[in-house]
Amino acid sequence: MSDELLVVRCQLGERDAFTDLVQAWHPTVERYVGRMLGRPDDDVVQEIWLAVVKGLPRLRQPDRFTPWLFTVARRAVMNRLRDAYTRPDPEPIDDLPGSDETEGVVHRETVAGALAALPAREREVLMLFYLEDLPVEACAQICAVPTGTIKSRLNRARILLRQELIRKGYEA
Numbered sequence: 001m002s003d004e005l006l007v008v009r010c011q012l013g014e015r016d017a018f019t020d021l022v023q024a025w026h027p028t029v030e031r032y033v034g035r036m037l038g039r040p041d042d043d044v045v046q047e048i049w050l051a052v053v054k055g056l057p058r059l060r061q062p063d064r065f066t067p068w069l070f071t072v073a074r075r076a077v078m079n080r081l082r083d084a085y086t087r088p089d090p091e092p093i094d095d096l097p098g099s100d101e102t103e104g105v106v107h108r109e110t111v112a113g114a115l116a117a118l119p120a121r122e123r124e125v126l127m128l129f130y131l132e133d134l135p136v137e138a139c140a141q142i143c144a145v146p147t148g149t150i151k152s153r154l155n156r157a158r159i160l161l162r163q164e165l166i167r168k169g170y171e172a
Helices: 003-011 015-037 042-058 062-086 103-117 120-131 136-143 147-167
Strands: none
Touching: 003 015, 003 042, 003 062, 015 042, 015 062, 015 103, 015 120, 042 062, 062 120, 062 136, 103 120, 103 147, 120 136, 120 147, 136 147
16 A cells, blocks of 8 residues: 555554555664664654654645655754764773674674764765665655755765774775
């Protein structure tokens, strides 16, 4: 069933439709939050779904659900990041890799660590464009900036990610 149809059914008050919508999008929302914050955060995910419940009846274009959902998620993540910047940083914990890790897991962890080290704006556009596979126009709508700004941020994010991976000793 399409997201547009689910949204319309939700707007008509069908609870089963909202359950289906959450089941379809919950993993994506969790992944987005985890990558943006550098760790899973169920409170932020719940905050996002609460905002979706409240805002879904006012969504005028059900076919634009995906960018709208990411806009809601972005707002919640940015609020959490803003709160985190006001608190002191915890002491870093040295990661000790286990002897049974496979090469692919090490590479994914290295890339995830490098991604987490990027500034929020650059990390966000990389995630939306590459990991969520959204077009530049949708990324621009979610971030509330022109498409040219998204293209610039993508370019800067690629450069910063490459530099961070090199800094961490990753060579492929």
